[in-house]
Amino acid sequence: MYRPIGTSAPGILLGERCPQQAQVMDRMSLVRSVHHENGIHAPSAHWMQTGYFGPTLARNTAQKPAFGSVISRALGSQRPPMPAYVTIPKSEAYGYQGAVYLGKAFNSFEVGADPNAADFRVPNLSLPSGLTVQSVDSRRSLLKAFDTLRRDIDQSGVMEGLDIFKSQAFEMVAGDRLRSAFDLTLEDPARRDLYGRHRYGQSALLARRLVEAGARCVHINTGNWDHHNEIAKGLEEHLPPLDMAIAALVRDLDERGQLDDVLIYCFGEFGRTPRINGHAGRDHWSDCFSVLLAGGGVQGGQVVGSSEKWGGAVRERMVTPLDLLATVYHILGIPLETNFEDSSGRPVSIVGSGQPITELLWFRVLTQKQAADSITQPLLIKIDRITVSPWCWKCLSPFRRPDRHALTRDPQTSETIRRIHI
Numbered sequence: 001m002y003r004p005i006g007t008s009a010p011g012i013l014l015g016e017r018c019p020q021q022a023q024v025m026d027r028m029s030l031v032r033s034v035h036h037e038n039g040i041h042a043p044s045a046h047w048m049q050t051g052y053f054g055p056t057l058a059r060n061t062a063q064k065p066a067f068g069s070v071i072s073r074a075l076g077s078q079r080p081p082m083p084a085y086v087t088i089p090k091s092e093a094y095g096y097q098g099a100v101y102l103g104k105a106f107n108s109f110e111v112g113a114d115p116n117a118a119d120f121r122v123p124n125l126s127l128p129s130g131l132t133v134q135s136v137d138s139r140r141s142l143l144k145a146f147d148t149l150r151r152d153i154d155q156s157g158v159m160e161g162l163d164i165f166k167s168q169a170f171e172m173v174a175g176d177r178l179r180s181a182f183d184l185t186l187e188d189p190a191r192r193d194l195y196g197r198h199r200y201g202q203s204a205l206l207a208r209r210l211v212e213a214g215a216r217c218v219h220i221n222t223g224n225w226d227h228h229n230e231i232a233k234g235l236e237e238h239l240p241p242l243d244m245a246i247a248a249l250v251r252d253l254d255e256r257g258q259l260d261d262v263l264i265y266c267f268g269e270f271g272r273t274p275r276i277n278g279h280a281g282r283d284h285w286s287d288c289f290s291v292l293l294a295g296g297g298v299q300g301g302q303v304v305g306s307s308e309k310w311g312g313a314v315r316e317r318m319v320t321p322l323d324l325l326a327t328v329y330h331i332l333g334i335p336l337e338t339n340f341e342d343s344s345g346r347p348v349s350i351v352g353s354g355q356p357i358t359e360l361l362w363f364r365v366l367t368q369k370q371a372a373d374s375i376t377q378p379l380l381i382k383i384d385r386i387t388v389s390p391w392c393w394k395c396l397s398p399f400r401r402p403d404r405h406a407l408t409r410d411p412q413t414s415e416t417i418r419r420i421h422i
Contacts, residue, residue, distance in 0.1 A: 009301030020247035033305025079214030083109035181213035263296030322354025
């Protein structure tokens with residue numbers, strides 16, 4: 001339907017309706033062999049966001065926590081009271097972006113409004129008329145006194161979650177720094193234009209601002225991709241703003257020196273059928289589809305896996321939802337051995353059988369023990385012709401951040417390696 005066009009990464013082609021992403025393809029990578037075994041929206045949304053198959057048509061409640069909640073539980077906010085996990089404009093309708101057994105405190109904070117709206121403001125993030133910061137503090141003290149009794153009789157964990165939410169709410173309402181992070185009018189209008197004056201672009205810009213203010217995971221929900229009918233018309237409406245938003249976010253983070261510190265992960269619950277149906281649309285297809293990753297130390301200009309000729313099945317290097325989340329968690333520094341107890345007290349792994357996609361990483365995947373061992377015995381390995389020391393034995397972080405590690409050369413091979421801690 002669309003012609004292929006060249007990109008800034010030699011040998012990688014994109015569709016002609018993605019010209020902006022084509023220009024930054026050298027800073028992004030694609031996984032073209034993602035596979036799972038369900039073609040229904042709800043179960044597939046759960047699978048991609050938790051790594052696990054769970055709900056069915058007969059039992060559609062969430063079974064596992066979403067990756068945003070796992071990140072929130074494992075890492076917390078960078079700068080409280082900014083929530084660790086935020087959804088824009090709100091969590092998706094199926095209910096699979098929540099914390100489940102991790103506890104309500106690790107659910108997402110929903111922005112609750114379209115960032116592109118002329119009157120955009122986050123509901124309940126400003127003080128009602130007649131209230132002052134001092135009066136809010138007084139009410140907070142009164143509530144704390146009442147909640148002491150309620151907490152004593154609560155056995156469900158609900159009060160703990162409410163305590164954290166209320167604390168965040170008070171501090172967000174009363175704190176100028178937090179409210180300003182959500183205020184897009186503080187951005188240069190020219191920069192807002194680069195992202196695009198649409199829901200996709202302004203959501204991406206808001207996500208960048210929230211990460212800078214301390215959020216760990218910002219999940220943008222777009223919807224509107226279920227094109228069973230007239231897919232060409234639907235894509236003409238949604239592809240250009242998505243293309244513009246992703247490319248602008250990559251460029252902006254790169255210009256700010258933040259691209260290595262922020263991971264961009266673009267995915268859907270499944271792909272679409274390789275062939276057009278009788279209604280000029282494409283139906284659900286989970287046998288083989290693609291996701292995009294950029295930043296966070298991911299090597300740019302890479303393609304992992306491939307499909308067979310018509311795009312209907314994986315030809316090589318099958319990647320599962322758990323593999324994708326293992327990659328995300330590893331990049332963020334969450335140990336893959338991490339598990340959390342479910343509601344029955346049984347420990348559940350955050351990645352199960354998933355393994356990081358090593359082709360995308362500048363550094364080798366290490367277990368906690370290997371990382372500790374590398375403190376005294378640093379290891380050098382070669383991945384895709386890049387020689388790297390996989391783990392800094394001084395700050396226990398991967399060698400991918402130029403602000404922490406200087407470039408030098410291996411005295412034996414003269415190859416550039418990132419191994420000096422600043």
